[in-house]
Amino acid sequence: MNKGSISFFEVKQCGFYSTKDHKSVYEEGTMEEIINSFCEWVKGRDFSQTIPWDSTAHPRRTQIYCKSIAxxxxxxxxxxxxxxxxxxxxGKVSGIAPDAKVGLDTSDSIKIDPKVKGQSAFLGQPMYYWFIPRRNVIATVNFPHSSAMTKDVCDYIKRCLDYRISHPRKKINETESVNPNNGKAIIRKYITYMSEDNTRTMRSKFHVSIKELNTDKANAARLAKRISHIVVRDTISTQKSDNKDSLFNLWSKVKGxxxxxxxxxxxxxxTLSESEVSEIIKVHNKEYNPLDRWNNIGFRESGNDTTRWFNKYVSREHIKLEPLAENHTYYSADxxxxxxxxxxxxxxxxxxNDVAKIEGDDIRDECDVGEEHVA
Structure with a gap:
């Protein structure tokens, strides 16, 4: 089974905001509406058309596409x-031979340029994002074959909203200048929206907290008051020597x-603090292997010799899926x-249920300013 670890992030801003006294003021829009409009936009499109900007104009920007939705x-x-x-x-993707040596020799690198149906494949990794509108939370689901770039994903959704998704009160202002280096025209688009009463200018925002939500915080606070002993079971290796127990000597003669x-x-x-219990929970969730019948971390309460194991007592944020089929590199959204x-x-x-109240603050969106874009 493939294990997907889940990390939750609080949504700080999502929707359309005006500005008052140099601060953002929430006007309208919800995560559900924005994600629904995004899904409607990508439906039926070619994979290569799901990037909202001109990748040649922004070669250093992380290129993100949408492959599957559910x-x-x-x-x-x-x-x-x-x-x-x-x-x-x-052909800017390259690799180094595994037996290469550290040094100045550059002949042991290779260019990676596979072809699919006569075209260059889009080399990369899948990213699984779970949007939970009713909790104002998004989550990454990380498998060994996937990656996560939450800030870039939020910027991607926002740019899709600004550049590609229709809105009844969207305004697009363009300015044109000339690149002094090559003489080519540079078109910059400034995207704004008007409030429903047509009196205030709005901008779209999609921000999440860079700090992962600690979903075990409630358990940690409760357990810190009750734990009197920590129990650690582990497996260690020991090297045979002359002074080892006779059982080891006998077994070494039989098995070598x-x-x-x-x-x-x-x-x-x-005596543990809440933060120390939280750290133990994190270590346990990262290292616990349900197939290992010995290695584990547990605790005891004062006056009770019964060991309670963390894997049965605290929440575990992960899912398990059947291994990917042969020649498949990602799971479908469904x-x-x-x-x-x-x-x-x-x-x-x-x-x-309402972990994050969507409201305005003084966060400035880096996408608010106009940028070079080819429609």
Whole structure:
């Protein structure tokens, strides 16, 4: 099974904002509306047409495309499979031979330029993004074969909204100048929107917190008051030596082994803070292997010798999917969203229904300014 780890991020701004006293003031728009309009825009398009800007005019900007979408009718949750492209058609993706040596020799690098149906393939990695409008939260679902770039994804959605998605009160102002280096024309577009009463100018915004939501915070606060001992089970290896127990000597003669594994259990009396419990939970979630019947982290309460294991006591934000089929490099949005919906209540149990109040503040969107763009 492939394990997908889930990280939640709070949505700070989403919608259309005017400006008052140098601060953003929320006017209208919701995540559900914006994602719905995005899904409507990409539906039926060629994959290569799902990037909203001219990639040749912005060669250094991360190129993101949309490959697959799925929406749940009841919860309004949406799963996007986005594609982060490496390099471009010019063959700028390259590799180094695994047996290369450190030094000045440059002959051991190779250019990667596979062809699909006679065309250069879009080399890259999938990114799985789960949008949860009713909680004002988005989440990344990370598998070993995928990646995540949350800020770039938010900028991508915003640029799709500004450059490609229709809006009844959108205004596009263009200015043209000449590039002094090559004499070519530069067209800059300034995108604004008018309020419903046509009295205020608005701009679109889509910001999330750069800090991952700590969904185990409630458990950590509760457990910090109850834990009296930490129990750690681990497996260590030990090298055979002359003073080892006779059992090791006997077994080494039979099997010829010189290294042995031992199961150890350490029980330590502790007084832990909430942050320390949170750190233990993070380590456990990262390292716990359900197929390993020994290695684990647990705790005991005062006056009770029963060990409670964290894997059975705290929430675990991950899903498991069948391995990818041969020659497949990503999961469809339907497959991922179906599993998320199956476990939705458990995965969201510690996220409040209104974790983030969408409102205005003094965050300035880097996309607010006009930029070179070819429609």
């Amino acid at each position: 929406q749940d009718a009841e919860t309004k949750d949406t799963l996007l499979v986005l594609w982060r492209r490496f390099g471009d058609d010019s 082994k010189k290294t042995f594994s031992k199961h150890v259990e350490i029980i330590e009396e502790v 497959v991922v969203l179906k599993e998320l919906i199956n476990q939705r209540d458990e995965l969201l149990i510690q996220i409040p």
